[in-house]
Amino acid sequence: MLYRQMPKSGDKLSILGFGAMRLPVKEDGSIDEERAARQLRHAIDRGVNYVDTAWPYHTGASEPFLGRALADGYREKVKVATKLPSWLIESREDMDRFLNAQLEKLNTGHIDYYLVHALVGDLWDNVKKLGVTDFLDSAKADGRIINAGFSFHGAGEDFNRIVEAYDWDFCQIQYNFLDEKNQAGKDGLEYAASKNLGVIVMEPLRGGNLTKNLPQAVKEIWDEAPVKRSPAEWALRWVWDHPEVTVVLSGMNEEVHVQENLRIAEQAYPDSLTGAELQLVKRVEIKYRELMKVGCTGCQYCMPCPAGVNIPLCFEHYNNLYLVNNPEGERFMYAARLGGAVALGEPEFASLCVQCGQCAENCPQHIDIPTVLGSVVEELEGPDLEQRAAMAREMFKQI
Template sequence: MLYREMPKNGDELSILGFGAMRLASKEDGSIDEERATKQVRYAIDHGVNYVDTAWPYHMGASEPFLGRALTDGYREKVKLATKLPSWLIEKREDMDKFLDAQLEKLNTDHIDYYLIHSLVGDLWDTLEKLGVADFLDHAKADGRIINAGFSFHGASEDFNRIVDAYDWDFCQIQYNYLDEKSQAGKAGLEYAASKGLGVIIMEPLRGGSLTKTVPEAVEEIWNEAPIKRSPAEWSLRWVWNHPEVTVVLSGMNEESHIEENLRVAEQALPNSLTEEELQLIKRVENKYRELMRVECTGCQYCMPCPAGVNIPLCFELYNNLYFADDPDAVRFMYAARLGGALGTGGGEFASQCVQCGQCLEKCPQHIDIPTVLDSVVEELEGSDLEQRVAMAKEMFKQV
């Protein structure tokens, strides 16, 4: 296992982190506790020392599971990360309430790496007014948390100001070879690192969409490489090639995936890919973009929409429909993220478009936004949209 140093505290963290959002599960969706425990402990025994979870993962069952899985001395072998469910916070006192509950669930007296979960600009502004900085300061002072960070899912222009708004130790961003310009992106990665923050990477495989069903045209490009690697290995190596990256999280739930990830994490040094290999990955990226239904970069120039449509998110999920092999899961996430299940937004669906055309003048990619939104409605909404929204709100409610 290779390790990289967390800049502000000197922790030597495994470059591969165990993400506990997609644990091995039974047919009914509940965690297969025996199998998942073996997987977590096997990864730790082979060098993984960073484990990440959050309040809503597995309908609230992930944290208590880890509280049990990390007994028998395993808690002492890892840095444990979890997250404040920011969308559930209504007042300053809620922050302490959730943290204390998480400490109990996780069967620990401290969280090594504590994140404010899933920040976007507006949500950060609300939390800041509610006293989140004071909460973090006090929680660090009394030892309940050791390092403070945030995970980010917002627009690029909000990322830097959140980095600058508090003395963070680290941050967590989505990053892969298709997301260099999405959300925080490469610019955010480099900015955070320039400020001395450790950077944890989530979704290095874009939720598995870069590996589960690889289009034939993409497979043909991978096969040209002199050194044969799986799409997962190429994707992980691309992220680890960035020296600014500290840890890459993987939601590992198959033994073969764990073995492969551990093997790659023994070799993936920063700046180790050749120029020819980087060009090959660039060709794969370009091929995926050819397959995309809409070439949206998430620049947000089209926002705000007068009718309240979250245009970039609609387009992101529309593309995901053609990258993933589970269209029902994408439709569920469409309902959850645009229907307000995470406590922000709500009622931001493509079907709210009134064809005003204001976005057409603003889009630097010259996308026919209203026409594409009609396609989003046709493929991602449907007659059961309200039912999916209700299910998502039930899943993400206080548990």
């Protein structure tokens, strides 16, 4: 395992961080705790020493899971990161209430890396007005948190002013080869580093969209490389190639992914990709932009939908319609997965959208979700939707 140093604390952190937002789950959607704990502990045994969670992950179950999984001496081997749910804060007292609850959930006396979560400009203005800087100072002084930071999902013009507004130890940004100019982007990465902040990177694979359902046109570009690497390895190495990056979070939930990421994290030095390799990645970026219809990462911040729409799954199939050369198959799978055939449940189709706009307000990617859902209806539903859903239910034996 390779390590990089946090500029202010001097902590040597594993370049691979274990993200606890997409843990393996059982059929009922609950965390498969036995499997997830085994994956987490294996990663720690191999040198991972940074574990990231948050109040809403797995609908509130992620933090308590980690409190249990990090027993038996594993808590002492890692730095734990969790986050203040900024959108739920209505008073200065709320901040202490959430932090104290998180300490209890995580079964720990302190949070090593504590972030003000999912900031955009307006959210920052609100929590600052309510006294978040005093809260952070107090929590650091009494030892409940060690390092203070923020995670960012806003417009680039708000990033610098948030960096300047407090003596932060670190920040967390979305960064991958499709997001150099999105949110904080490359400019934000370099600005944070220039201010001596450690930088944690989330969504290096864009919620897995850079690795699954690989379009043939993208595969052909990757296949040109003299050194053969998986799409995940290319994407991770591209992020780690930036010396400003301290840790890259990966939401690992398959054993094979854990093993692959651990292997890559033993080799991914900064500035190690050649000019030809960087140009290859650029060509893949351009091809993806030609093919993708919506920039959803599957982060779930738009959920739950009051009308029952499974927004991330709708967008996954909408992108697949253009990324995978099987439109009829994709329409069938849309009807199957959103119609309750694969897993028992109520329909979750895009056509259930009532245009309330709540999802768009919460989207870190600033997608006009109701409008895009309208396009999903046009291209994936149609008059034979219920017929396809019924066929799927028959096939999956759930009628």
